[in-house]
Structure formats: structure tokens, C-alpha cells
Amino acid sequence: MRSKITLHKITPAPIHYDYQYGIAAMLYKKLAHANIRLANEIHSHTGFKFYTFSNLIFDDRIPARHGLNFEQAHFYLSSPDPEFIRSFTEGLLQDPEFYLRRTETGKERASILIERIEILPKETIGEVCKFKTISPIYVKTQRLQDGRLRDFDLYPTDGKFYENLHTNLVARYREYHGHDVNHDHFEVTDTRNVKPKRIKIANTYRRCSLMEFEVQGSPELLEFAYEAGIGEKNAMGFGCLQRIGSK
Structure with a gap:
């Protein structure tokens, strides 16, 4: 199952180039809001994790000297586990705002809102x-x-x-x-x-x-x-x- 998450950045600050860790932490927190059992299972499991997410895909990249600046962007979240996607979606709807750091220290942050979540049709995969x-x-x-x-x-x-x-x-x-x-x-x-x-x-x-x-x-x-x-x-x-x- 795959979802497309559309974002709107509501502060002017750009985000740091290495934002993946921030997205990963946000996903876990949102999941914990909706399904603490599943979040704990994922956190404590020492084997493989069965989900992934894409880079941010910018709809309107704004030139910036330091960092990545934009107003609208989206990314994809994907997992073979429908419960994970459903629980994450529920967690985002409960609390649609999150932050990504602007600098290495994380003292400056950009505020981002989840505008929309779409569950995408299943792809047919051949040989x-x-x-x-x-x-x-x-x-x-x-x-x-x-x-x-x-x-x-x-x-x-x-x-x-x-x-x-x-x-x-x-x-x-x-x-x-x-x-x-x-x-x-x-x-x-x-x-x-x-x-x-x-x-x-x-x-x-x-x-x-x-x-x-x-x-x-x-x-x-x-x-x-x-x-x-x-x-x-x-x-x-x-x-x-x-x-x-x-x-």
C-alpha cells in the first residue's frame, strides 16, 4: 500500500539538506499517536523494518543560499502492511503539523503542515x-x-x-x-x-x-x-x- 502526502511549509525558513532523519522521526511520532502498539513493535524490533518513504518532491522550489526552500512539496510513504499506512494516516490527521530543522544544531526550525493524504491505487507488478x-x-x-x-x-x-x-x-x-x-x-x-x-x-x-x-x-x-x-x-x-x- 502506498500513500502520497502533500505538505505546505508555513514558515519562511528553508530546511536542512539532510532532512531524512527528521522525516523518519516524524513518522514514528505520528504512528505512536494513532497506534502505540504498532509503534512499539517497530521501535523494539531488531530485524528489518517494512516501510520506506521517498525524498521530498518540490512543487515550487525556491532558490536559497543555504538549505532547501519551498512552499509546497509531497512525498510517498510505502509499506506492504496496510495497518501501518492506515495508522500513520490516522496519526497525521490527529496532529498535522511537524517541524524540520534548518541548521545542523536544530535550533532553527521550519513549520510544515500536512495538507492532504491520498491512498494510491495498487500497482500491477509483472516479471x-x-x-x-x-x-x-x-x-x-x-x-x-x-x-x-x-x-x-x-x-x-x-x-x-x-x-x-x-x-x-x-x-x-x-x-x-x-x-x-x-x-x-x-x-x-x-x-x-x-x-x-x-x-x-x-x-x-x-x-x-x-x-x-x-x-x-x-x-x-x-x-x-x-x-x-x-x-x-x-x-x-x-x-x-x-x-x-x-x-
Whole structure:
């Protein structure tokens, strides 16, 4: 299930470039207003999180020297769990105002109102799809360096990127559904317009990628990737997909 959330910024201050952590925190707070049981389950669960959200998509970007300025914007929230989407929607309706920081310290804030929430029609996903990322894909691996295993963020130029993308998707599908997918085929056959990004989440920078890609695979896996996100850290605003040709 997927929803489109339309925003109106009611103060003139721009927001910080790295706003994803603020959106993620807001989502949890709104969910807790409406469904504290579900919010506690998500917060305490040490495994995968089964939702994602897109970058802010600006309807009227305003030039600003520091930060991102706008009046109207929207983003997408997606999950295979309808209860999550319904509870989040209820939480937003109860308290439609939230804040995003303007600076690193967070002392200056921009006030934002939720204007509208639309539940979008379900997409029909087949064995071949063309996607574009509407939030960047984050994938990492561990490699030996100076005698120690260290985390390394991966870009699509590294073959390990696609291997880990597939492995992560199958593992998340298994945890969510409680069983293996019948056919776990997943192959990225083409990539275009790859744009490396560097995003700060809390105190850590993540190297990630915006891109367009064509993929062949099990419809069940592709549908799960579309609804729950692809790659890692989905609940922090990574790996949200949009079908090319869809609105």
C-alpha cells in the first residue's frame, strides 16, 4: 500500500539538506499517536523494518543560499502492511503539523503542515519492470582492511552491490511473510542516470545512489521491493521506488 502526502511549509525558513532523519522521526511520532502498539513493535524490533518513504518532491522550489526552500512539496510513504499506512494516516490527521530543522544544531526550525493524504491505487507488478529511485538506494558490505572487517558502502559500479541487493530483498521477504519466496529470481539488466549521493543520518554519512534500472524477476519479489523498498535502511528514507511511466 502506498500513500502520497502533500505538505505546505508555513514558515519562511528553508530546511536542512539532510532532512531524512527528521522525516523518519516524524513518522514514528505520528504512528505512536494513532497506534502505540504498532509503534512499539517497530521501535523494539531488531530485524528489518517494512516501510520506506521517498525524498521530498518540490512543487515550487525556491532558490536559497543555504538549505532547501519551498512552499509546497509531497512525498510517498510505502509499506506492504496496510495497518501501518492506515495508522500513520490516522496519526497525521490527529496532529498535522511537524517541524524540520534548518541548521545542523536544530535550533532553527521550519513549520510544515500536512495538507492532504491520498491512498494510491495498487500497482500491477509483472516479471519485468523499469524503476527509478525516488530516494537513494543504500547497500553496504564488509571487507577486510588492516586485519579487521570494516563496513564499506557500495555503488552500482561494484558487482557486489547487486548481489547484496538480491540477498537483502530475499531475506526481508522471508522475515515479513514467514516463508521463502517460491522463485527468488532477481536480476538488474540495465541501469541509467546513476547519481552518487552522500546523506547524513544522525552522525553518520551514507554513500548511496539515485538511479533508473530495469529488472527481471519473480513478481512477488518485485512487488515486495516496490512496497517495502530496496536495499538497506529503508525506514530512514532509502530505497523507495517508482515505476517509470507511473505518477
